[in-house]
Amino acid sequence: xxxxxxxxxxxxxxxxxxxxxxxxxxxxxxxxxxxxxxxxxxxxxxxxxxxxxxxxxxxxxxxxxxxxxxxxxxxxxxxxxxxxxxxxxxxxxxxxxxxxxxxxxxxxxxxxxxxxxxxxxxxxxxxxxxxxxxxxxxxxxxxxxxxxxxxxxxxxxxxxxxxxxxxxxxxxxxxxxxxxxxxxxxxxxxxxxxxxxxxxxxxxxxxxxxxxxxxxxxxxxxxxxxxxxxxxxxxxxxxxxxxxxxxxxxxxxxxxxxxxxxxxxxxxxxxxxxxxxxxxxxxxxxxxxxxxxxxxxxxxxxxxxxxxxxxxxxxxxxxxxxxxxxxxxxxxxxx
Amino acid sequence: xxxxxxxxxxxxxxxxxxxxxxxxxxxxxxxxxxxxxxxxxxxxxxxxxxxxxxxxxxxxxxxxxxxxxxxxxxxxxxxxxxxxxxxxxxxxxxxxxxxxxxxxxxxxxxxxxxxxxxxxxxxxxxxxxxxxxxxxxxxxxxxxxxxxxxxxxxxxxxxxxxxxxxxxxxxxxxxxxxxxxxxxxxxxxxxxxxxxxxxxxxxxxxxxxxxxxxxxxxxxxxxxxxxxxxxxxxxxxxxxxxxxxxxxxxxxxxxxxxxxxxxxxxxxxxxxxxxxxxxxxxxxxxxxxxxxxxxxxxxxxxxxxxxxxxxxxxxxxxxxxxxxxxxxxxxxxxxx
Numbered sequence: 001x002x003x004x005x006x007x008x009x010x011x012x013x014x015x016x017x018x019x020x021x022x023x024x025x026x027x028x029x030x031x032x033x034x035x036x037x038x039x040x041x042x043x044x045x046x047x048x049x050x051x052x053x054x055x056x057x058x059x060x061x062x063x064x065x066x067x068x069x070x071x072x073x074x075x076x077x078x079x080x081x082x083x084x085x086x087x088x089x090x091x092x093x094x095x096x097x098x099x100x101x102x103x104x105x106x107x108x109x110x111x112x113x114x115x116x117x118x119x120x121x122x123x124x125x126x127x128x129x130x131x132x133x134x135x136x137x138x139x140x141x142x143x144x145x146x147x148x149x150x151x152x153x154x155x156x157x158x159x160x161x162x163x164x165x166x167x168x169x170x171x172x173x174x175x176x177x178x179x180x181x182x183x184x185x186x187x188x189x190x191x192x193x194x195x196x197x198x199x200x201x202x203x204x205x206x207x208x209x210x211x212x213x214x215x216x217x218x219x220x221x222x223x224x225x226x227x228x229x230x231x232x233x234x235x236x237x238x239x240x241x242x243x244x245x246x247x248x249x250x251x252x253x254x255x256x257x258x259x260x261x262x263x264x265x266x267x268x269x270x271x272x273x274x275x276x277x278x279x280x281x282x283x284x285x286x287x288x289x290x291x292x293x294x295x296x297x298x299x300x301x302x303x304x305x306x307x308x309x310x311x312x313x314x315x316x317x318x319x320x321x322x323x324x325x326x327x328x329x330x331x332x333x334x335x
Numbered sequence: 336x337x338x339x340x341x342x343x344x345x346x347x348x349x350x351x352x353x354x355x356x357x358x359x360x361x362x363x364x365x366x367x368x369x370x371x372x373x374x375x376x377x378x379x380x381x382x383x384x385x386x387x388x389x390x391x392x393x394x395x396x397x398x399x400x401x402x403x404x405x406x407x408x409x410x411x412x413x414x415x416x417x418x419x420x421x422x423x424x425x426x427x428x429x430x431x432x433x434x435x436x437x438x439x440x441x442x443x444x445x446x447x448x449x450x451x452x453x454x455x456x457x458x459x460x461x462x463x464x465x466x467x468x469x470x471x472x473x474x475x476x477x478x479x480x481x482x483x484x485x486x487x488x489x490x491x492x493x494x495x496x497x498x499x500x501x502x503x504x505x506x507x508x509x510x511x512x513x514x515x516x517x518x519x520x521x522x523x524x525x526x527x528x529x530x531x532x533x534x535x536x537x538x539x540x541x542x543x544x545x546x547x548x549x550x551x552x553x554x555x556x557x558x559x560x561x562x563x564x565x566x567x568x569x570x571x572x573x574x575x576x577x578x579x580x581x582x583x584x585x586x587x588x589x590x591x592x593x594x595x596x597x598x599x600x601x602x603x604x605x606x607x608x609x610x611x612x613x614x615x616x617x618x619x620x621x622x623x624x625x626x627x628x629x630x631x632x633x634x635x636x637x638x639x640x641x642x643x644x645x646x647x648x649x650x651x652x653x654x655x656x657x658x659x660x661x662x663x664x665x666x667x668x669x670x671x
Contacts, residue, residue: 232437232442233442233443233444233445235397235437236435236437236444236445236505236508238397239395239397239434239435239437239509240429240430240456240457240460240511241426241427241428241430241431241460242426242430242457242460243426251445251448254445254447254448255445255446328447329446330446330447331446
């Protein structure tokens with residue numbers, strides 16, 4: 001397993017370099033000008049000077065190389081400095097956002113907590129609901145519970161968050177006035193009261209996201225349980241005189257979790273990726289919102305860096321899913 | 336081997352099982368009665384769909400209910416009616432007093448748990464041993480069924496065993512708690528002949544040593560002839576003939592039994608042009624049978640067979656048959 005992991009990590013390096021190149025070329029080839037938002041009264045020579053100042057005067061391969069160096073060497077050095085108070089990265093140019101001339105990673109570090117809180121909580125809530133629902137729906141297939149579950153998941157699956165988001169705002173924020181409709185990022189959680197406030201403002205976005213994720217996961221869990229409930233080994237377990245709980249929650253569940261755990265692991269990068277639409281609806285200024293404003297402003301370093309971080313996470317969690325698969329299923333050996 | 340006048344350990348009376356399906360009811364088991372004595376091996380033969388497995392699964396509630404429903408009868412295990420006991424008591428019986436071996440050892444073990452875990456489970460459940468004692472017992476059992484290096488193999492997973500070895504593990508699980516009755520549902524069908532011979536040998540040996548009653552379901556008449564004390568022939572969810580093994584093979588009375596025995600190809604004498612078959616399909620029973628289920632395929636069928644369902648009648652000591660035809664009631668010598 002260890003050899004496999006190391007080999008996969010080594011293979012990931014060329015993959016990621018290639019992904020970085022593709023992202024870079026795509027952004028490069030896409031039309032757009034970072035100076036597009038500058039007022040027309042600014043003369044074009046000045047705009048040209050500003051472009052050169054952003055580093056756009058240099059040829060493409062030089063800029064790509066610089067970005068690679070900044071991402072893989074200078075930024076990690078900065079992290080190291082921040083952690084241990086050293087000064088290795090002093091005077092070295094970091095990846096700078098074109099919007100506000102500040103390092104990209106500082107903006108990301110500011111946005112990550114909101115996204116992790118909202119989207120991460122939604123993911124955890126969804127897992128906690130979806131797994132028991134999936135198990136019970138499969139065990140009592142075609143029961144009223146299962147039928148109702150199927151209906152709700154179909155709705156959750158097919159209604160997009162820009163609709164369900166507005167709908168819950170209308171119901172719970174406007175009509176019932178139970179929860180605020182806007183997520184206040186400046187809220188500091190330093191007392192129980194503030195914590196209660198934080199929970200209340202998270203409630204609606206978490207609800208919208210969790211509905212969507214629960215729908216997918218519970219269908220998956222149900223299908224996986226159904227696959228296993230009719231297996232011969234279940235009959236064997238019953239023939240041994242085991243309790244129904246043991247049969248279902250030990251014998252069947254362990255087998256059913258194998259594909260589901262993989263799906264859960266593969267979904268983790270999307271937490272970091274944020275939920276662009278939901279964040280927009282509830283004004284959560286997380287990663288998703290950062291990305292969308294960067295795209296609108298033609299802030300290529302920001303878009304490039306964010307997209308690449310998602311790519312790294314996806315490659316990483318693919319590896320984690322494979323390793324988990326090997327750990328859960330004894331029939332799979334990678335060596 | 337079996338004590339002739341011992342009390343039967345398992346007695347089944349008039350068992351009836353029905354499946355509710357979308358297309359209506361299917362009467363899979365119709366008034367089946369039989370018994371097994373300690374140390375005795377009862378062979379159950381019949382073609383696919385004749386109700387052999389369903390009968391045995393009905394005994395301890397292993398059928399999914401619904402769609403299955405046991406409509407009536409008695410299943411007496413040492414005098415206790417298993418159809419009337421609580422689910423908890425039934426769980427104690429399953430794996431504790433009645434052991435099961437299933438057809439396909441490839442899929443009958445849980446792939447994600449070690450073999451040791453799967454053997455220890457029923458031991459701890461029924462015998463109340465602690466972990467260490469249960470482990471010792473598991474090692475003993477694996478040695479009993481002839482798995483080399485038993486101790487080391489406890490931590491192996493089912494996929495690390497061959498088919499024959501897995502069936503031995505299944506036997507070890509079935510025997511884990513010294514059951515009074517062992518029900519073997521086509522345990523050798525999925526195995527090749529050499530492995531089959533080994534498994535038969537193990538079962539013969541264990542029966543002699545442990546003295547339990549065995550019900551052995553099979554398609555394979557050769558296997559039955561080799562190991563059974565008594566044979567029960569099933570057709571259309573009923574017992575059509577029942578006799579000790581020698582009379583059954585030498586002097587079969589029911590037309591279905593005769594037809595079954597004719598289907599066995601012989602290795603001596605002139606080679607037959609074609610394999611013998613029983614023409615037609617077994618019946619799908621939408622209702623409790625009101626006529627002989629074999630009538631449409633029977634060469635001897637006459638008016639009465641279409642009007643009435645024959646009951647089992649004793650035709651010789653320990654030998655009963657459900658057929659109206661006079662040939663069924665006359666011994667072979669008398670015919671010849």
